[in-house]
Each structure stands twice: as C-alpha cells, then as structure tokens.
C-alpha cells in the first residue's frame with residue numbers, strides 16, 4: 612500500500628513538471644501513429660453523423676478541389692509529414708457555414724458555404740494550407756497534452772484501464788471543442804500556409820483573401836449566421852490580414868488582395884470548375 616502511495620506521488624510530481632514544460636515548449640504526448648488513429652476515429656464520428664455533417668455528394672467538384680488544389684499543396688516540400696499522416700479531404704454540405712477544419716492525422720473538412728463564398732483557387736489553397744498546418748504542427752494534440760497531460764500520464768503510469776484515456780480523448784472531441792484554436796496556433800498556421808503555398812502554383816499570401824472579403828462585406832464584427840462558427844474557431848481576422856501582408860513583403864512578394872487576378876490567383880478556373888458547378 613505504502614509503495615503505491617509513493618509511486619503515485621512520484622508520478623504526479625513528474626506529470627506536473629511535464630505539464631509546466633509542455634506549456635512553454637509544446638511537448639506532445641501523442642505519437643504520429645496516435646494522431647492518425649485519433650483522426651480516423653473522429654472521421655468515423657463525422658461520417659456516422661450525417662445530420663450534423665452531411666457529406667457533399669457532388670463528386671466532380673470535390674474531386675477537382677482534391678486533385679487540383681489539395682493534392683497539389685501536399686506536394687510542397689515544406690509539408691513534411693505527407694507520408695506519415697493520412698491526408699484526405701472531405702466536403703460538408705452546408706451552405707450556411709463559412710468554415711473549414713482539420714483533425715489530427717490529416718483529415719481536412721471544407722464546408723460548401725466557404726467554397727461558395729471564395730472566388731479564387733488561391734483563396735481556397737490558402738485556407739487548405741492553413742488547415743494542413745494545424746495538422747503538421749500538431750496543434751490539437753498539443754492542446755490535449757496541455758489540458759489533460761497530468762491525468763493521461765497518471766492514468767497510463769498507474770496501469771489503469773487504457774479505455775479511460777480513450778474516453779478522456781473522446782470527450783474532448785464532442786462538440787468540436789477541440790477545434791477552437793488559440794491565437795498563437797492560428798498565427799502559426801497562417802505563417803505555414805505562406806511557406807507551403809510559396810512552393811506551389813498559388814500566390815503565397817492567399818490565406819488572407821478570405822479575411823479580406825469578410826472585412827469588405829462587413830462580416831468580421833458581426834456575430835450572425837455562418838461567420839459565428841468561423842470566428843469562434845479562428846480569432847482576429849483583421850489583424851491576420853496585416854500580419855500576412857508584412858510577412859509577404861518581407862519575403863519579397865508583391866502584396867495582392869482578394870480582388871486580384873493573374874499569376875498565382877486562378878480566378879477563371881475557380882469559376883468554371885467549382886462555382887458554376889455548385890449552383
């Protein structure tokens with residue numbers, strides 16, 4: 612009995628120390644395999660809940676976005692875990708939601724509302740690059756580690772039923788609470804979107820095009836309609852426009868806005884192959 616108490620004390624002290632470290636250095640208790648496993652569970656939950664997540668059935672549009680934009684982005688040498696994670700794109704049929712999200716292991720989801728709102732392939736590539744960055748940088752499991760590290764370590768070290776850990780993680784997934792990104796995660800994902808796109812056919816700063824259009828439409832301060840979901844998971848759109856402009860200038864690229872056409876934008880292609888087929 613005494614042995615167990617001592618063991619517990621040591622484990623809790625270790626765990627507490629780890630949590631302090633994890634908050635400052637981004638330690639992550641999950642392996643890459645865990646990421647893929649968690650992601651596939653989450654993907655299953657989404658597919659099993661067609662009421663909340665109706666899968667978009669227009670395969671011509673989905674295949675175009677997948678092969679032409681998503682797969683093209685994944686070829687960027689800056690995306691390091693393309694062979695480790697199970698990258699795949701899914702579209703959710705809900706025109707009232709202007710949002711996209713990703714879960715661990717490479718599963719990226721796009722709402723039809725966002726696709727219809729955007730105007731260029733570059734803008735969509737910017738959003739997809741941002742979501743890929745959440746996966747590559749392991750933001751979700753880092754947050755789980757920070758929030759639940761102590762319990763997870765204690766639970767595992769004490770040899771408790773491993774299903775307790777699974778339940779803990781499953782609870783985090785419910786209600787998509789997991790997807791509420793922190794400001795620093797958002798900023799890092801914007802930064803990496805630029806890096807990824809710089810190695811593709813798309814204008815590197817396109818991650819901000821969506822925010823620029825929202826701003827022009829007076830939607831960044833409104834808490835109505837589809838934008839509410841977006842703002843709750845993606846804070847500070849206006850600040851992110853200026854941060855992106857600074858990064859783009861520092862890298863020596865011209866600053867273009869969401870109304871731009873020409874090199875790296877692909878406005879006509881978006882209209883012909885995506886927008887006109889989604890009516």
Ligand SMILES: [Zn+2]
Nearest residue numbers: 792797800845
């Ligand atoms: Zn984000």
